[in-house]
Amino acid sequence: MSGRSLARLARAEKTASDARLRMSETLDEIQDKLSPSNILTEATRAFREKRSQVQSHVLSSLLSRPVFATALLSGLGWALRKKPGLATLLNLFLPGSATSSPSAHSTGSRPLRPRRRRANAPEETA
Secondary structure, eight states: OOOHHHHHHHHHHHHHHOOOOOOOOHHHHHHHHHSSSHHHHHHHHHHHHHHHHHHHHHHHHHOOHHHHHHHHHHHHHHHHHHHHHHHHHHHHSTTEEEEESTTTTTTOOOOOOOOOOOOTTTTOOO
């Protein structure tokens, strides 16, 4: 082969090597973007942004209609008279604002106790 052919071949091999390197880097970037942890992080971020938008929209709507807001919140309070339902609702819209366990001054319902079986009661069969 002549000198020109060898130089052209060397340039072509260098170009191919550079292209393989760029393709490898691109594949690594795609693999990082499609990793489960990255997808979860992006989904969580998008959910938080959307939740923030909904919260601000609801708050502005309620502030612009105080009579409607009072009626709505009164009905919601009546429907959620028990603390567990209220805590769930508050944690849904205001994370960290409601406690998961009732306080000492809570007026919520009593915890359920297991029923005791009477010693002389006949056993039921299915």
